[in-house]
Amino acid sequence: MNLPGYYEFCCRVKIIAGHDALEKIPDALAYLRARTPMIVSDKGVAGAGLIDIVTSAIKDGVTIGAVADDVTPDSDLQVVHRLARLYREKRCDSLIAVGGGSVMDTAKGVNILISENADDLMKFSGANALKRALKPLIAIPTTAGTGSEVTLVAVVKDHERHLKMAFVSYFLLPDVSVLDSRMTLSLPPAITAATGMDALAHAVEAYTCLAKNPLSDAHALAAINLIGENLVRVTRDPGDKNGRLAMANAATLAGIAFSNSMVGMVHTLGHSAGSVCGVPHGVCMAILLPYGLEYNMHKNGHLTAELLFPLGGAQVYAATPEGERADKVIALVRRINEDLHEASGGRHPRFFREVVDREGKQMVPREKLPEIAKTALSDGSLFYNPEDLDYDDFLMVMETSWEGEPLERRKIKKG
Amino acid sequence: MGTIREVKSGKKSLKKDYVAIMMWFMGRAIQAAASVDRDVRKEFAELPDRFTFDLCVMPDGPHMIVGKDRKGYVRYMGWDTEGKRTNLRIKIKNLEAAILMFTFQESTALATARNRLVVDGEVPHACAAVRILDIVEVYLLPKIIAKLAVKRYPLWSPGRKYIGRVFVYLRTVLGL
Numbered sequence: 001m002n003l004p005g006y007y008e009f010c011c012r013v014k015i016i017a018g019h020d021a022l023e024k025i026p027d028a029l030a031y032l033r034a035r036t037p038m039i040v041s042d043k044g045v046a047g048a049g050l051i052d053i054v055t056s057a058i059k060d061g062v063t064i065g066a067v068a069d070d071v072t073p074d075s076d077l078q079v080v081h082r083l084a085r086l087y088r089e090k091r092c093d094s095l096i097a098v099g100g101g102s103v104m105d106t107a108k109g110v111n112i113l114i115s116e117n118a119d120d121l122m123k124f125s126g127a128n129a130l131k132r133a134l135k136p137l138i139a140i141p142t143t144a145g146t147g148s149e150v151t152l153v154a155v156v157k158d159h160e161r162h163l164k165m166a167f168v169s170y171f172l173l174p175d176v177s178v179l180d181s182r183m184t185l186s187l188p189p190a191i192t193a194a195t196g197m198d199a200l201a202h203a204v205e206a207y208t209c210l211a212k213n214p215l216s217d218a219h220a221l222a223a224i225n226l227i228g229e230n231l232v233r234v235t236r237d238p239g240d241k242n243g244r245l246a247m248a249n250a251a252t253l254a255g256i257a258f259s260n261s262m263v264g265m266v267h268t269l270g271h272s273a274g275s276v277c278g279v280p281h282g283v284c285m286a287i288l289l290p291y292g293l294e295y296n297m298h299k300n301g302h303l304t305a306e307l308l309f310p311l312g313g314a315q316v317y318a319a320t321p322e323g324e325r326a327d328k329v330i331a332l333v334r335r336i337n338e339d340l341h342e343a344s345g346g347r348h349p350r351f352f353r354e355v356v357d358r359e360g361k362q363m364v365p366r367e368k369l370p371e372i373a374k375t376a377l378s379d380g381s382l383f384y385n386p387e388d389l390d391y392d393d394f395l396m397v398m399e400t401s402w403e404g405e406p407l408e409r410r411k412i413k414k415g
Numbered sequence: 416m417g418t419i420r421e422v423k424s425g426k427k428s429l430k431k432d433y434v435a436i437m438m439w440f441m442g443r444a445i446q447a448a449a450s451v452d453r454d455v456r457k458e459f460a461e462l463p464d465r466f467t468f469d470l471c472v473m474p475d476g477p478h479m480i481v482g483k484d485r486k487g488y489v490r491y492m493g494w495d496t497e498g499k500r501t502n503l504r505i506k507i508k509n510l511e512a513a514i515l516m517f518t519f520q521e522s523t524a525l526a527t528a529r530n531r532l533v534v535d536g537e538v539p540h541a542c543a544a545v546r547i548l549d550i551v552e553v554y555l556l557p558k559i560i561a562k563l564a565v566k567r568y569p570l571w572s573p574g575r576k577y578i579g580r581v582f583v584y585l586r587t588v589l590g591l
């Protein structure tokens with residue numbers, strides 16, 4: 001066991017998980033002394049009928065003050081302001097966020113405004129600008145991946161002034177996160193696959209990067225085990241309720257792990273490919289994860305090797321000689337990508353040149369790779385990566401992951 | 416009843432002096448490296464005009480202030496924050512953490528991982544500042560120590576490494 005000389009770990013979110021977890025929300029709200037929640041969500045979630053499921057599960061126990069189901073795909077400052085006004089008008093006393101990352105971020109932004117009774121969100125941006133507890137917030141994730149139901153960060157964009165504001169505070173953690181299998185049953189295979197690989201990337205990077213610690217390790221290993229057993233299965237069989245619940249648990253476990261020990265180069269490059277070409281985050285994670293492990297191998301191969309047991313199971317672990325376990329993990333991650341590609345009818349891309357948008361247009365033209373590599377140099381997650389990367393290193397990883405070739409080990413500069 | 420007086424620990428002020436001297440040296444070395452080393456020059460060129468950054472120890476120093484002057488030259492601007500506007504402040508949370516860093520028992524990366532640094536300012540600027548510090552450390556320190564301070568010891572041409580080092584040292588000592 002690698003015991004760091006010093007570490008910090010904090011997670012104070014109550015988790016309620018099960019096939020009928022939504023029904024427990026009124027109790028959870030009563031415990032938080034709230035009874036008039038405002039539901040925050042987006043059109044996609046509402047269109048899939050998920051708000052109806054939530055409201056019918058809780059309506060006997062609470063008064064629903066308002067339902068705002070028009071959060072934009074990118075959490076937007078204007079929307080935050082509008083929802084804060086609605087909250088005040090309807091005299092709500094708590095928030096229930098139903099959705100993915102941007103719904104959570106928007107709800108956290110609204111919570112800052114209404115709790116601080118403020119008009120200017122900007123005042124609270126940055127690290128630790130919040131000084132006291134906010135109104136009760138219950139998070140219900142509708143994808144199994146981002147982990148934002150247990151993270152202390154919110155990002156809100158001011159589209160008018162082209163600003164991106166980040167808020168970091170333990171007060172932004174939801175009070176309760178509800179994992180209910182009904183919330184992810186209707187996720188299409190390609191999104192199930194990509195978001196699941198995001199969760200895997202969180203757990204794997206948390207375990208193999210520099211800020212790892214025994215508590216986040218425990219969460220990461222449990223997450224990897226659940227993902228290894230369930231991700232391909234639920235992508236093949238979307239109606240598998242137990243598999244869905246397992247993936248929801250895995251995403252939360254991975255979220256707890258990475259929000260305490262951070263992520264590395266897979267996210268560094270993933271953020272850049274996302275911002276330069278608009279590739280969905282989970283897709284970037286799926287493609288880049290094996291490359292991150294390959295690139296860092298000479299620094300953390302012994303840690304990667306330890307992931308074979310939870311990811312591949314006891315038999316695969318026992319059958320693989322010690323010196324080959326790290327390579328086997330990388331091969332398994334590539335294998336999972338292949339299986340997901342097949343299970344999603346070819347919609348889950350395996351390398352960047354395969355990524356297409358809704359019209360079938362290639363999203364990452366080869367000539368964009370230098371810009372992605374350049375952007376990566378400005379991402380803070382690189383601090384936590386075991387090995388350093390300069391522009392040439394980033395470009396090399398992007399070029400190989402674009403083609404779908406493995407990294408040439410001898411080209412990795414080892415210092 | 417007698418009053419309890421706070422006795423200043425001599426050991427503590429010794430540590431503070433050590434960090435202050437290292438920072439003074441580092442500050443002058445950054446100024447020197449900016450005129451000798453192509454990569455350091457490029458990093459500064461991409462930062463905004465009159466960009467100034469402050470590496471400091473919480474709660475009350477020492478500080479190391481480096482920035483671009485009106486003409487764009489990189490200057491070590493001393494340890495006095497009075498009247499200086501900084502774009503980026505990298506704060507080491509306490510003196511003990513600073514000692515670990517400046518005795519090279521803990522790399523910048525590990526210090527970050529152990530939550531010993533606070534960044535006031537934009538993350539891209541902090542990334543650039545850390546890259547600059549890494550290069551300067553490679554110039555200043557013998558390989559065996561620099562390897563502990565930076566993540567990856569770079570493969571430089573002998574010219575850059577040895578001749579560059581002589582120039583950086585000369586300029587640092589002379590304050591050029």
Ligand SMILES: [Fe+2]
Nearest residue numbers: 198202281285
């Ligand atoms: Fe992620």
